[in-house]
Amino acid sequence: MIFRYLVLDILKILQKERTISSPYHLLKGKRSGQTIQDVGIFRLHPYFGILPKLSRNKYDEEIQNLVEQHFIHITKKSFQLTEKGLRFLRQHEPLPLNGWQYRGNEHIFFSRLSLIVQSLSHAREEVMSFNPIQKDESVQQWVRSFLIKNHYKSGLLAHNLYDEMLQSLGRAKISEQAKEIVVKRLTGIRMPGFTWEQISRELEMPELDVQIMYVACLHQWLNEILVGKGQYPYLFEMAQDIRVEVPLTESAYHTVLLFRQGYSIEQISRIRKLKKSTIEDHLVELAINDPSFPIERFIKREDIEQVLKAVQHYQSKKLKFLHEALPHLSYFQLRLALVRGETVCN
Amino acid sequence: MQLEQLLQKHFGYPSFRPGQKEVIEQLLNGRDTIALLPTGMGKSLCYQLPAYILNKPVLIISPLLSLMQDQVDQMKQFGEKRAVALNSFLNRQQKQHVMNSLHNFRFIFISPEMLVQPQVKNRLNQLELALIVVDEAHCISQWGFDFRPDYLKIGDVLKENRPPVLALSATATEKVLEDIRRFLKMKEPFEYIHSVDRPNIRYGKKIFPSKEEKTQWLLNHVSHTQGPGIIYTRSRKRTDEIASLLLELGLSASSYHGGKDAEDRQFIQQQFIEGALDWIVATNAFGMGVHKADVRQIIHDTMPSNVADYMQEVGRAGRDGKDAVAILLYSDGDEEVVRFIAGEDLPNEAQMELYDEYVRRNIHPKEMMHNGLISETSFRVLHYWMGLYPKEQVKSIFRQMVMEKYRSINDMLSIIKSEGCIREQLVHYFGQKLERKPEHCCEHCGIDYGEFLLPRTETHLKKKTFTWQIRLRQILLGTD
Numbered sequence: 001m002i003f004r005y006l007v008l009d010i011l012k013i014l015q016k017e018r019t020i021s022s023p024y025h026l027l028k029g030k031r032s033g034q035t036i037q038d039v040g041i042f043r044l045h046p047y048f049g050i051l052p053k054l055s056r057n058k059y060d061e062e063i064q065n066l067v068e069q070h071f072i073h074i075t076k077k078s079f080q081l082t083e084k085g086l087r088f089l090r091q092h093e094p095l096p097l098n099g100w101q102y103r104g105n106e107h108i109f110f111s112r113l114s115l116i117v118q119s120l121s122h123a124r125e126e127v128m129s130f131n132p133i134q135k136d137e138s139v140q141q142w143v144r145s146f147l148i149k150n151h152y153k154s155g156l157l158a159h160n161l162y163d164e165m166l167q168s169l170g171r172a173k174i175s176e177q178a179k180e181i182v183v184k185r186l187t188g189i190r191m192p193g194f195t196w197e198q199i200s201r202e203l204e205m206p207e208l209d210v211q212i213m214y215v216a217c218l219h220q221w222l223n224e225i226l227v228g229k230g231q232y233p234y235l236f237e238m239a240q241d242i243r244v245e246v247p248l249t250e251s252a253y254h255t256v257l258l259f260r261q262g263y264s265i266e267q268i269s270r271i272r273k274l275k276k277s278t279i280e281d282h283l284v285e286l287a288i289n290d291p292s293f294p295i296e297r298f299i300k301r302e303d304i305e306q307v308l309k310a311v312q313h314y315q316s317k318k319l320k321f322l323h324e325a326l327p328h329l330s331y332f333q334l335r336l337a338l339v340r341g342e343t344v345c346n
Numbered sequence: 347m348q349l350e351q352l353l354q355k356h357f358g359y360p361s362f363r364p365g366q367k368e369v370i371e372q373l374l375n376g377r378d379t380i381a382l383l384p385t386g387m388g389k390s391l392c393y394q395l396p397a398y399i400l401n402k403p404v405l406i407i408s409p410l411l412s413l414m415q416d417q418v419d420q421m422k423q424f425g426e427k428r429a430v431a432l433n434s435f436l437n438r439q440q441k442q443h444v445m446n447s448l449h450n451f452r453f454i455f456i457s458p459e460m461l462v463q464p465q466v467k468n469r470l471n472q473l474e475l476a477l478i479v480v481d482e483a484h485c486i487s488q489w490g491f492d493f494r495p496d497y498l499k500i501g502d503v504l505k506e507n508r509p510p511v512l513a514l515s516a517t518a519t520e521k522v523l524e525d526i527r528r529f530l531k532m533k534e535p536f537e538y539i540h541s542v543d544r545p546n547i548r549y550g551k552k553i554f555p556s557k558e559e560k561t562q563w564l565l566n567h568v569s570h571t572q573g574p575g576i577i578y579t580r581s582r583k584r585t586d587e588i589a590s591l592l593l594e595l596g597l598s599a600s601s602y603h604g605g606k607d608a609e610d611r612q613f614i615q616q617q618f619i620e621g622a623l624d625w626i627v628a629t630n631a632f633g634m635g636v637h638k639a640d641v642r643q644i645i646h647d648t649m650p651s652n653v654a655d656y657m658q659e660v661g662r663a664g665r666d667g668k669d670a671v672a673i674l675l676y677s678d679g680d681e682e683v684v685r686f687i688a689g690e691d692l693p694n695e696a697q698m699e700l701y702d703e704y705v706r707r708n709i710h711p712k713e714m715m716h717n718g719l720i721s722e723t724s725f726r727v728l729h730y731w732m733g734l735y736p737k738e739q740v741k742s743i744f745r746q747m748v749m750e751k752y753r754s755i756n757d758m759l760s761i762i763k764s765e766g767c768i769r770e771q772l773v774h775y776f777g778q779k780l781e782r783k784p785e786h787c788c789e790h791c792g793i794d795y796g797e798f799l800l801p802r803t804e805t806h807l808k809k810k811t812f813t814w815q816i817r818l819r820q821i822l823l824g825t826d
């Protein structure tokens with residue numbers, strides 16, 4: 001049900017505008033110009049990269065079901081939600097996700113936490129050798145230095161961490177069930193964790209839904225930890241470098257460095273030996289992420305207003321329409337206006 | 347000091363297990379040694395103790411990256427921090443760091459492909475090693491089922507004046523032993539060959555006219571007898587299928603295969619080891635690195651592809667020395683599936699032609715893999731042989747390999763179809779003589795299963811559903 005909600009919600013936002021594959025790329029967190037622009041244009045930040053391991057088969061199966069059960073119907077170039085589909089969305093609550101800012105890093109946070117918890121659980125009974133639940137060497141190293149620095153053998157760390165977890169997870173704005181799931185994925189001495197399949201059977205819920213709730217819970221928990229940093233010093237340390245403050249792709253980042261040094265698009269394109277349109281993609285990505293990006297250097301204020309009016313008028317954010325209506329503006333200008341226009345004009 | 351005293355000093359054990367002392371004595375005398383010891387019989391002690399006595403680093407060549415990591419983890423668990431794994435998992439920086447401090451390690455695990463890199467080879471040549479250990483040495487045999495082409499290169503790395511070589515394996519036929527001696531350039535090696543027979547394991551066998559009847563029997567058997575046990579299957583799909591059937595019957599079971607999330611696999615292992623889970627339904631991915639002494643039953647849902655695999659899987663039962671039962675299930679035509687799978691991971695002739703064409707067109711043949719035209723394992727093997735011989739010759743080599751695999755399948759099949767004592771045939775297969783038949787020896791000598799398998803005690807699966815707060819408290823602070 002949760003997966004269905006996610007797919008339908010994205011489909012609703014993108015209907016008549018994009019192909020049926022777009023939600024798939026969004027959920028997987030595809031780092032392509034198109035997907036990243038869609039995040040900005042359609043405000044899809046919560047859903048970006050929520051399910052990096054989603055298989056195409058699983059997704060196609062869901063689409064097939066949605067069509068067969070008349071939640072959506074596919075048109076020649078796009079698709080549209082039916083009244084039944086819209087009703088389904090109204091009857092369900094959205095999950096509080098924050099994919100854009102955590103970018104899968106929530107899993108690093110949990111890896112650190114779960115290895116720390118497993119270590120403390122064993123240390124409590126003075127068992128120093130156990131099979132570490134996290135095999136990644138960098139996580140192990142991080143945890144080792146965390147434990148030594150915080151004098152884990154005294155037993156105080158376990159108590160303090162327990163208090164912090166109890167408080168912060170308790171305050172996280174999400175259902176108790178989601179919290180149960182996250183804690184079931186922790187493991188300790190004589191208390192093995194539970195597999196996705198086991199949790200799914202117990203809660204009578206598809207595995208994919210369990211995993212989405214888990215991700216949502218980690219996002220909400222991290223929000224609480226990062227906002228109330230003073231109250232949760234240990235968890236705050238584990239959450240270091242987890243939230244991406246200016247989330248840019250690697251390539252866009254290099255373009256932005258040059259842009260900030262004052263190079264023009266043409267110059268950057270020559271220096272980086274990349275197409276002009278690629279550099280433009282990068283700048284649009286920057287515009288999505290950086291509220292101080294001066295889009296008025298590229299498009300006049302009155303042109304932005306015209307774009308916004310056209311969007312209202314045609315009830316579409318499709319670039320092709322807009323380009324036909326406003327032929328004097330380039331695609332690059334249109335995209336900038338779409339991702340940032342509202343903030344400039346309001 | 348006596349070896350026993352050294353054993354006590356370094357490991358805290360009062361005495362050796364069969365074979366260990368003989369092997370260690372020979373190695374300390376500088377003699378090349380082949381040791382065939384069953385899994386769980388303390389193979390690794392054979393090189394660990396010499397490492398402490400000689401106080402020089404030991405180089406261990408190991409085929410599987412995950413196995414290697416397990417071994418290093420285990421050593422670290424037991425307080426040996428000077429162990430390291432040199433493999434392709436390391437990034438450039440980590441590798442450099444390890445290379446610079448190599449002399450500080452006591453145990454250096456290495457994969458064969460790493461071993462032949464010039465930089466690594468030179469660095470290793472500068473070290474004065476106590477021993478060179480080749481783990482899972484049967485992988486060197488081209489005709490074996492576990493053949494790893496890279497293993498053949500080990501011989502090239504061995505210099506004239508080298509420390510003794512220790513070849514370790516759980517099981518090997520005389521043919522494989524011959525390859526080990528030859529490719530590792532061993533000089534009149536001492537050979538310790540432990541009897542492959544495990545008297546506390548009873549060999550059962552059930553033959554069914556159809557797959558459905560087999561499944562029915564399996565479900566019935568598992569519902570009425572006590573575990574813990576492992577059910578081996580041939581495919582991920584079948585693994586999941588049996589596990590869900592058992593779960594629906596209210597049994598405590600889980601499937602285990604390479605397609606599961608890494609944390610899930612660990613949870614399942616931990617649950618099984620701690621007795622929270624009675625049955626594991628697994629592909630052959632399960633077992634290596636899992637140490638559970640009280641496994642009472644091993645059931646093969648279908649025939650294994652060769653006798654050595656069968657022995658290794660069966661050998662996971664009854665490590666505590668108490669009675670255990672291994673039951674092999676067979677239904678007509680099972681060998682067809684096994685034959686199909688056997689051919690599957692070898693490259694076919696069309697792929698060989700394609701490889702040739704890529705080379706002629708100046709495209710790196712690796713692209714075949716990226717284009718989804720060949721699996722990674724097949725490519726690895728193909729790439730190796732195509733680099734050595736012309737296409738036609740490679741074709742004939744692979745034809746022979748397939749024949750060999752089919753032959754191994756037939757060997758297994760004939761044991762299944764035979765009316766003779768199963769134990770005797772298994773032991774003979776490895777060129778050994780069976781000293782003594784235990785009572786309740788096998789299906790043909792007669793087993794009273796009731797003697798060994800306790801009826802399943804209905805453990806009321808108390809659904810202890812704690813709140814997350816209580817679970818967290820129990821994990822971090824304990825129950826009190």
Ligand SMILES: [Zn+2]
Pocket residue numbers: 766767768769770783787788789790791792
């Ligand atoms: Zn017998």
